[in-house]
Amino acid sequence: MEQKLADKIKKINEEHLKMTDKQSRIIEVAIEEFSQNGFASTSTSQIAKKAGVAEGTIFKHYKNKKNLLLSIVTPTMTKLVAPFVMDGFDTVFDQEYKTFGDFLRAILKNRFEFMKDNLSILKIFMQEISFHPELQESYKEYIAQPLFKRLEDTITHFQEKGEIKELPVHTVIRFTVSTVMGLLFSRHIVSTDASWDDKSEIEMTVNLIVNGLSPES
Amino acid sequence: MEQKLADKIKKINEEHLKMTDKQSRIIEVAIEEFSQNGFASTSTSQIAKKAGVAEGTIFKHYKNKKNLLLSIVTPTMTKLVAPFVMDGFDTVFDQEYKTFGDFLRAILKNRFEFMKDNLSILKIFMQEISFHPELQESYKEYIAQPLFKRLEDTITHFQEKGEIKELPVHTVIRFTVSTVMGLLFSRHIVSTDASWDDKSEIEMTVNLIVNGLSPES
Amino acid sequence: MEQKLADKIKKINEEHLKMTDKQSRIIEVAIEEFSQNGFASTSTSQIAKKAGVAEGTIFKHYKNKKNLLLSIVTPTMTKLVAPFVMDGFDTVFDQEYKTFGDFLRAILKNRFEFMKDNLSILKIFMQEISFHPELQESYKEYIAQPLFKRLEDTITHFQEKGEIKELPVHTVIRFTVSTVMGLLFSRHIVSTDASWDDKSEIEMTVNLIVNGLSPES
Amino acid sequence: MEQKLADKIKKINEEHLKMTDKQSRIIEVAIEEFSQNGFASTSTSQIAKKAGVAEGTIFKHYKNKKNLLLSIVTPTMTKLVAPFVMDGFDTVFDQEYKTFGDFLRAILKNRFEFMKDNLSILKIFMQEISFHPELQESYKEYIAQPLFKRLEDTITHFQEKGEIKELPVHTVIRFTVSTVMGLLFSRHIVSTDASWDDKSEIEMTVNLIVNGLSPES
DNA sequence: TATGAATGAGAATTCATTCAT
């Protein structure tokens, strides 16, 4: 698994380098339009016009409209979960953490920036996943399963250490993930608000999760 | 506000009664298709065919495709938050609750069924809200604001009683709402799974929230 | 001919009396809309809505949309030329006139008001005549031919008296009719202008025609 | 003004040269159909079929049906009045004329052919002008105003020379224009008639106008 | 690699007309 993913990411980066000017403008515009109007409501001609290329050019690079969508979404989603899954590539999550809170803090510190930088793509992904079996497939294989596996291991580990209540693992995961997603979501909505402070919001969120899961209650 | 909402709901019900046979078939099919394929990817001819009516009939009743969408989504969303906002109409949330947990339990008992019954419409709403300013407007006015107000009051109340940690109210709300939404969302995905038990999942979720928010930590 | 026309007009008036309230509202609105947007661009539902009747009602009274058009246009056009054609009904143009100028003045005095009162219908007629064979038929039979005949007689008469130049009759008619139509047309366009004076404009126009046709030049 | 118009006409000609084969077929057929059935009663599918192109092709070149109409009508109307307005482009009307009759004769000689060649477009223009504000605008700016200005100057000139009666200028213009339009209109209707003789009809018409306007009466 | 003319299927919407009440 890890090797496969490493190859995938290598390929992604290589393809990104090969991109012509026009190609990257297409991608850039497509991200903007898809996230703003939705995939189905964005026309290829709209993209072509805004990107300053001919209609045909899009189809020279991406044989389909759907193919364009996948070319935008899958690389980013793959990169998003890479650190969770890959040994040796990024060692952040490889080490043992003393507490579950430390683990969460490490994840958030590492992935929060990435998610913020790719919010448009994340939005497209969440909007479209339920309509495209191809997305669902790669979601399951490359994101849900590895992530679930990693979290399951960690949670069980801390349950054995007595730091986390003895609830069904999926309940713990659900609680953790939805709280984190809630944080990201809020952050996205109020992003212009100057009063928002990433660090303290992350800290509070981690505490809420850890408290919620702590056995003594 | 309460009177306005009461009128709104009365009108919704009246209009529902006036519906022709064909009209309700249109609505029924539209809900199914919109939630399955998305609004933009569902054609009116598709709806007409499945509902067994002429395409023109749809437009006799709903002057737009968008109008059809709104006619589906807004009434249900209005009904969803009605108990939070209306005094005297439904007294469930009027009374004082001893603990924040009791309050959450009351809400979930009362609204969880409703949400389960209207999951398709809820899905349509969440998919489409970011693309339709009209939806955003009525969401803000009829859902977000009243709900926020109600939660804010309750949370401040329990913070004063020392039952909830002294965090910013919006952080508490975000944590609570996203945890509850996570519950609903999971429930939706694994709905076919026989092992799922609403009652105990609700109970666990309430405990996670209450623990997370409890001051002693 | 005269008897047929008299019967026609009698019938028109009778039918007008039999009209229900709704029916006359339909006619009224149809005239307004047809002249404003054109026949083809006016929908029956538009008329129904503006007239405050059900869509079906229009078709109870006029089996077709085209039938509605004809019901509006033909009676008025028939009435317009009636005085030219009918002996004994309206004697205005029966008498001998001393000069061609007197003849024109008599016509204009008599018919100018009528045309002003029915400008909308006149406009509809002129817009639609080239697209509807039925209109062309009745135009030829009831308007063009009798009018041409009457003018031909009169012009020949005054040519024999030496008052009108010896030009081809159709040239004289064309010149006369187009000048008169030009007057009506201008009057229609500047109708709001306070400076317009029907009497003097008519007088000037008659003089221009008479001068133009006078032999000494 | 003159420069602006010169640019306009240059642009018109350039755009005409750039036209695809299919594009000119579309225009050709559209002219025919619009003038025959009216703009509103001509469907784009009808045009497409007759022109042997796909319906979409029409909309690639003219984004609207109305845009197609304007693309047909405005260039021709602009060309029609060009000689009146442009100094140095066509000097026909630049010189001083000895008599008003000479002036009219020059105009008719020069423009009658053009009008005959573009009768269909002229008809479309006259049919549609009252329904399309865009047409009215460009009519006022590019046709009515310049033409009126030119005629006003000329007429005042000949009034000062004592050749034209002292009537209000607009009355003189109206009389002149409607008589000329009457000529064109008749010519259009009886165009198949072998007995029609352009030269002599024009001569008679000029005389009628000059006589009508001559002061001695 | 890039263009843009051309396509034809299909989208939303309109329309005149019918018919049961």
Add this chain to the structure above:
DNA sequence: TATGAATGAATTCTCATTCAT
């Protein structure tokens, strides 16, 4: 006499995609 729900054909227009240059 009047209604208005219902129709289905037609209308304008859009779209993803192809292909010759």
